[in-house]
Amino acid sequence: MNITNEAIDFMKTALEDEEVKSVRICTEAGCCGPTLGLHIAAPEATDDVKDYDGLTFAVSKDAEAMAENVTLDVESTEDSASLVLRGLQETC
Template structure:
């Protein structure tokens, strides 16, 4: 998984008030199978972990294959900035 500098900045700001400065990429149930999700949670022992300043970014073992060619980025919408996963293959 790739992470843009803009996504790192966004997450650092979003987690400023949080006790945990860690984001985990996990698998979630999608309409036709597993998909990726993000959770504010500490890394587990089997996670692939990267550190960016004071932010820990972890990919759960079961999410590694789905996340391999995905880029976490931010996009501007009419509601403000939001995180997006570019390259995520639809589960259907």
């Protein structure tokens, strides 16, 4: 998984008041099959863990192949900004 500087800054701001300062990427059920989910959670023992500018990102073993060519980025509109997973293959 690739993570843009904008996504790192976005997550740092979002996690300011959280006890856990890590994001865990794992698979979860989607409408047509598994997809990636992002959770504020501590890494598990089998996760691939990387530190990006003081923020921990953990990718679960079951999500590694799906996350390989995905980039976590920020998409902004006039009213708000949100995280997006660019390059994630749709399951439907």
